[in-house]
Amino acid sequence: MKVGIVVILCAFFQIALGQSNPTIQSDALTEGRRITQELCSEAYFGRGYIKSGDSLAAQFLVREFQQRGLKKISDSYLQPFTFDVNTFPGKMEVKLGDKFLKPGTDFLVDPTSGNSSSVLKYKYLSRKDFANPNFWSAAMAEMKEDPTFNAILFDCSNIAKDTLNEIKILSRQLAEIFDVVIVNEEKFTFSVENEQHKHGFFYIQSAVFDRNSIIQTNIESKFKKNHVANNVIAKIPAKGLFKKTIVFSAHYDHLGGMGNSTYFPGGNDNASGTSMLFVLADYFKQNPVDYNLVFIAFAGEEAGLIGSNYYVNHPLFKLKKIKFLLNLDIMGSGEDGVTVVNGTVFKDQFDQLQKINQEQQLLKEIKIRGKAANSDHYWFSEKNVPAFFIYTMGENKHYHDVVDTYEALSFNEYVDIVKLIASFVNSLD
Ligand SMILES: [Zn+2]
Incomplete structure (x- = not known):
């Protein structure tokens, strides 16, 4: 096609398009x-x-x-x-050892979380525990025996998505009894909820978690x-x-x-x-x-x-x-x-x-x-x-x-x- 014709055609289409564009x-x-x-x-x-x-x-x-x-x-x-x-209008602190974790980046509160202000004495459960079908009743029995337990921590690093989802559902019930922590590497995604649990409930990124450090919380939650x-x-x-x-x-x-x-x-x-x-x-x-x-x-x-x-x-x-x-x-x-x-x-x-x-x-x-x-x-x-x-x-x-x-x-x-x-x-x- 010759250049001259191209120019004329372009001009034509510009006019044609110009009417609807x-x-x-x-x-x-x-x-x-x-x-x-x-x-x-x-x-x-x-x-x-x-x-x-x-x-x-x-x-x-x-x-x-x-x-x-x-x-x-x-x-x-x-x-x-x-x-x-459920809202979080005040303090939002999770301290691991002497380090404050960064909200929204290192840790994320669950939108149903209640208040939490304590040094967590937690029952630690991880991947190898989840493999045992009776892990849950064994953990509960142990926690009942020692009343100083005030939290449960699920180390969900590198676990299957289905297992993680089951643990999240379970955690929502547990947050009525103890503080609950889930450690995992998935991207944080926050939401809005219309219920509030009695206790604190939050997530920590696997990359920043250290099992040997004490966890201290100061989370203020207010149900509106x-x-x-x-x-x-x-x-x-x-x-x-x-x-x-x-x-x-x-x-x-x-x-x-x-x-x-x-x-x-x-x-x-x-x-x-x-x-x-x-x-x-x-x-x-x-x-x-x-x-x-x-x-x-x-x-x-x-x-x-x-x-x-x-x-x-x-x-x-x-x-x-x-x-x-x-x-x-x-x-x-x-x-x-x-x-x-x-x-x-x-x-x-x-x-x-x-x-x-x-x-x-x-x-x-x-x-x-x-x-x-x-x-x-x-x-x-x-x-x-x-x-x-x-x-x-x-x-x-x-x-x-x-x-x-x-x-x-x-x-x-x-x-x-x-x-x-x-x-x-x-x-x-
Ligand atoms: Zn939207």
Whole structure:
């Protein structure tokens, strides 16, 4: 093919693509980064349950909606609801010999842990004990004989995953009787729980554990009954009298803190998706569509999809008016593309996404996935609202840990995902 023809063809395709390819504001990425970074900052302390992290984050989101001129749906941007949650608002110390272990790195508290403030006299059980089917009754008999035992330590270094999981289940029962320690080399993954055990329960990394050193604890745990959290909701009304609505959702809560100086920033999960709500709002303010657009930043997701569950049972407008819901969770990378949960359920819309992606050459791959109860879209699709949950795949493997930071995010496909979503909404009829 001759160069001249190539130039003419390129020009033609640029024009052809230009009509459907949305123009995203030049500062979209800067704005996405700014909001993500703000949400990851210490001020919001992991957007969870100590230092008012989640409610300060909610106030920040309200200000961002207001500054953009987005409207309330009811009399407030906030939709409050309550749930019980175990928290760690104070001391978080585990000392091995004369060395304080680093919270979140050397040791991790189990989210169901109670208080612990003692020198542990522990029964030590390891791999060779677990091989004996009667190890458990023998250990209990020994501990009963000596009332000075106040803890049990399972050295689970290099054991099979199944055995480890069994020991974790057993440990949750034991934490009602003694302090429990599990030593293991697996990556720390924190979560949020709505129960609290009587005693301390934590994990130590195999690499830092030393059987000959004394373990001393000072762990403060506080069970909060009826913690108040808020979904944050705003809208851009349709330019005409259109009745159908597109909902964009992202959970802004994360895991909060583990003690008063260590927190889980939740950069990828889900400051990244929350910030994208605002970038999408900016786009649709500039490029109005024939739909009402509703933006919901959910709370309580990490505690068990509680905010979205509350919303579908207390919707602010009829759920059947929702044409489509797009839930954004884990938007910080994308080197390997995205996965679409419910892709097999709403196959036509999934094919539409694929088509847009091919035409505009946006993402490396859009992977299809079936139904999954793994984010806030779930309760909506259970109520027959068409919904996708989109998440990025890429180099960033940090998840529910202290290194899921703003700095660790590549934002590789952030703008392309905004383009994909904008085009998808424009393509709905
Ligand atoms: Zn998430």
